[in-house]
Amino acid sequence: MEAERERRADSPPETWQEHWFDHRQLLRLYYSDSHCAIYLDPGVRRRQVRWLPPYISQVWQYSKAAYGDGFGPDPRIYSIHHAGRYGGGHAGYYVSPVHDYHNVSDCGLDTWREGDPLAPELPAHEIGHTVESANNGAHGSPAYEIWGDSKWAEFYIYDLYTALGMDGAARRVHRRFTGNRDDFPRPGTRWFRDWFYPLWRDCGQAAVMARFFALLAGYFPRDRDGTYTRRMNWGEYVHFTSGAAAADLSGQAARAFGWPPGRAAQLERARGQFPGITY
Template sequence: MKASIYVSCFVLFALLSSCKQQFVKPVDEVAEEESGNTLPAPPATWQENWFEHDQVVKRVFYNDRIAVYFDDDVDTVQTTWMFPFIDTVWSYTRSVYGDFGASDTTNRLFAIFHTGKYGGGHPFMYYDANRLYRNGIDIGSGADAWINQTNWETNTIIHEVAHVVEMAGKGVKNSPAHWSIWGDSKWAEIFVYDVYKNTHMTSKMNDAYTDFYNTTDNFPRANTAWFKHWFLPIYQQFNEATVLNAYFEALAAAFPKRPYPVIGQEYTRELNFGEFVHFWSAASGVNLSTRARLAFGPNDRNNASWLTQFTQAQADFGSLSYAAVDPFFGADLSQQATISVSVENVGGATGTEGSGKLNDFDIQTKFFANGFTSGFWIQQEVASPVIANAYLISSANDAPNRDPKSWILQGSHDGQQWTALDSRQGETFEARRSCKVYDFANTTAYRYYRLQISETLNSPDIQLAEWRIMRK
């Protein structure tokens, strides 16, 4: 029996040694004290002139990679942790995503910080004349900002760097997914997690995982778990930061662009959702439409079918090729199958929680039945015999005690005589709406597949969000 494959999993890494080095020097001594610098020193002061920002900020640290500026209210003694932290984050970012501009000067990250004003942050890019063609971040917070290395502070620094990556990378201005697809934070979450993981900030990584894993959003539909159901599984299963960078490489290679005044290029429009799935499929090397259906449902924010858009994207951007079958899910065999159960929901098969929800390609719906017994079964009948060698089960939205715990998967030619294909005991699900894929050995085509569930976690009732059979 092959081991189950977790669609979402989590691995812990070694603890980080402290970054609290004392880097602060008098402003006029920084250049002399920092060894190995080859670039010209950045200006000692900078007059802000954007949004509501109007401070004269002062340089407190720099090297060839970063330049840090504080306003007069930032504590310059208890904030020195930021210098090695930002240096580490930006150095790792460039190691993965490459250059951000054509010169060494533009590749320096300028980081501006405020205390007691300008809550929140924003990025700026080397395309911006108003920012003197520099890449950077500008963040403000409350009265005790930047002293305690809070998760909000470190997350926000990395979050704003994520926007520099998506809006200034690969020599092309703007992010065609930022507003139309993932909004302000969804890409930034997996970027934050990856930076912590690969710079060995384990405690911060664990906190970010817990926070992002349990976060849901209302786009493209209510209760969408972007980190749990989309970015994290893709990241874990397709070589981590490599797949994140590959998405931006694919965009820069194939998505429509035009020259940008003064420097570089810019994207001409935003992605639609089908194109988004297509470009991430290209980055991963496999067709991700099955997992996109499970994660997002069939429609985009405007209730249009992204599946239609996806087909068109495959035609429009045919230079982006990938395997037709996702190796972690296989070819779906349940789309046209007929579902039946030994105990139906009181509202009937087509009811709100009826058995029809078991293969509706939607982990936000569920099947629920009262009166579970060890003889309970769920059955799929296909139009003609098929060879299945994997299946997916998704937990429902609540009540973990109703999850299936132990079962046998069976196959049949006639619906009467059954052959055991796989068995599981003591299974648990990591979270609500959590998908698990189980592999099993089978080379025989069956017309009927039955999941004979002998035990729930601890309930007289049973529920599942989805049960699908696949062929890998």
């Protein structure tokens, strides 16, 4: 297995036959450097994607600098782009044979014009899942059932756009994310406005989540292969985030998410189970 992963760290192949889910396209390598490999399906118009190489390369280069370079033996993100099929996107991780042991962002849009706000945002969202699920030599996302598919992604995308100097895009997503309301963990929750943006603003921007992921890798249960063995509960999530922020965030969590019966007991158990996390 390890030899196979090391082999996959070589130069990206010129073609790549999809064999995952319902994907069956023969992809062709459009661009590669030490940070990314960009593959296109036959429907993508090359003249629409000239902006992609510097963007995807900078996204992954920044992500490794901000969140630690512990994303497997291959330094690249494999960014796959479809046009007119496979709408939306999914991520893949270097520990899995599904995408041949690569960290992957696989996205489909009708077109890939740079002016479409989804064109940079969709692959950023999927790359954020790799940051979430394959960092620090650990595998999986114990907080996924706490924040779901898109709430951590809002933090990641806003920080990314800010760091890359994409000021207009950062302002646009800040407005949208601030206005978002979700029905979890209670109706009307404002994840970005009341939780993730204050964390970003007050606790070191990307550094606070880099510390969060490092604490998970250091303390949360994993098997011998580095895969997390379970998901977090809310008390554990508040405890680990407080450790990353170096401040007790239980009051802020109560304001943002509510504090139903049992959560205080979860938090106390987490403090007892993970005493190395202090704040």
